[in-house]
Each structure stands twice: as C-alpha cells, then as structure tokens.
Amino acid sequence: MLGGRLLVATPVIGDPNFERTVVLVLEHSIDDGAIGLVLNRPSDIAVEDPLPEWDPLVAQPPVVFVGGPVEPAAAIALARLALGRDTDDAADEGWSRVLGPIGTLDLGLRPDDLPLPVEEMRVFAGYAGWGPGQLEAELDADAWLVVDGLPADVLDADPERLWPRVLHRQGGDVALLALYPADPTAN
Numbered sequence: 001m002l003g004g005r006l007l008v009a010t011p012v013i014g015d016p017n018f019e020r021t022v023v024l025v026l027e028h029s030i031d032d033g034a035i036g037l038v039l040n041r042p043s044d045i046a047v048e049d050p051l052p053e054w055d056p057l058v059a060q061p062p063v064v065f066v067g068g069p070v071e072p073a074a075a076i077a078l079a080r081l082a083l084g085r086d087t088d089d090a091a092d093e094g095w096s097r098v099l100g101p102i103g104t105l106d107l108g109l110r111p112d113d114l115p116l117p118v119e120e121m122r123v124f125a126g127y128a129g130w131g132p133g134q135l136e137a138e139l140d141a142d143a144w145l146v147v148d149g150l151p152a153d154v155l156d157a158d159p160e161r162l163w164p165r166v167l168h169r170q171g172g173d174v175a176l177l178a179l180y181p182a183d184p185t186a187n
Contacts, residue, residue: 002028002135004099006149007036008166011180013143017069020163020182023128023144024078024154026098034130037076039154040162041066047123051075053111059120059155067124076124078154079105082117100151122155145174 007023021038028034045064048055055062057079067076081101093115094106105121130138138144147170156162164178 001030002034002146004149006039006147006153006166007135007144008147008163010142010145010177011184012141018128022153022162022166023068024098024149026104026127028135030136031132033132034128034135036128037067037078037124038065038128039156040159042159043125045125051107051123054107054121054123057111057118057121059122060157061159065122065124065159067126068128070127070129072126074126075107076127077105077107077121078102078124079116079118079121080151080155082119099149099154102151102154120155145170145177 002025005025007021007025009018009021009023013019013021018038020040022040023036023038025034025036042061042063042065046055047058047062047064050064054077064075066072078098079095079102081095081103083101094109095103095116095118097103105118107123111118135144139146145167147166149166153162153166167178168175
C-alpha cells in the first residue's frame with residue numbers, strides 16, 4: 001500500500017528514534033505491517049570498515065546509516081541501477097525495486113558478481129518496523145506525513161537537511177513544518 005513512499009515525521013512523533021526523520025517504506029500491508037529505512041541518520045561507521053568490498057559503490061557520505069531501531073545488527077542495502085536498465089527481471093538478480101531505479105540489493109552477493117549495473121548504493125544498519133495496524137494508528141495520530149519520494153532522496157549527499165527539504169517541497173502549510181525549531185521551548 002505505502003511501499004515506495006516516504007513517511008516524514010511530524011513534531012508530534014514522540015519517539016526519539018524517529019524525531020525529524022524521513023523513512024522510505026520498503027513494504028507495507030494491512031495484514032503484515034510495514035518495514036522501512038530511515039534515510040537521514042548517518043552513523044560514524046565508514047562502510048569500508050564492515051563491508052570493504054562494497055566501498056567503491058557507496059554514495060556520499062560513505063558511512064553506514066542507522067536504518068531504524070529494529071535489528072541494528074542487520075544490514076540492508078539500497079542501490080540505484082544505471083539509467084536505461086530493464087529491471088523487470090532484476091529481482092532474480094539480487095535487486096528488488098522500491099522507488100524508480102532504487103531498490104534493495106542483496107549484500108550476500110559479491111560486487112564483482114553483480115549482474116546489474118549499480119551506480120551507487122547506501123548501507124543501513126537496522127530498520128524501522130511496524131506490526132499490523134501500528135503504522136495506521138500512528139498515521140491517524142498525525143505522527144507521520146505520507147508523501148511521494150524522489151529517487152534522489154534515498155542517496156542524498158546531505159542527509160541532515162533531507163527532513164526540511166522534503167517538507168518544504170510539499171508547499172502550503174506542510175512546508176511550514178520545515179521551520180519547526182529543534183527546541184520549541186527556546187523559541
């Protein structure tokens with residue numbers, strides 16, 4: 001249902017794991033819940049430390065991102081395929097579409113064995129997860145805005161500015177949330 005869309009945290013989120021985050025929804029269904037990756041939480045860990053073979057393909061900044069609080073030892077990669085690539089059969093080749101030319105990449109493969117022309121990628125430690133009905137309840141509580149994402153959002157070179165940029169491009173009253181102060185009591 002929401003796969004491939006962005007969840008943008010609102011000031012009422014109430015969970016420090018998701019404050020000012022932008023989450024790309026990978027999978028979502030009423031029966032199974034949802035899985036997503038936080039796109040704007042870079043860590044201090046260089047990708048070359050845990051996954052040196054993938055470092056040449058990593059987008060800037062070349063660090064592991066904190067994908068969410070669930071299973072922080074699990075690694076998930078998102079990769080952008082080269083333009084013009086027919087991705088109809090890519091799922092059989094270790095890549096599965098999420099948003100345009102962006103999809104999940106099987107890190108069990110070796111980069112030299114990729115049958116796909118990957119332009120760049122990002123590695124995430126952990127993920128965001130919601131049980132059945134949990135995300136819908138958070139949406140009803142106005143904790144998230146659901147917006148269309150751009151492939152450029154996923155591999156943004158300035159992830160700390162992603163939250164206000166995504167809000168701003170929505171226009172209208174939503175764009176005003178981009179100006180929400182980090183500490184409203186200091187306003």
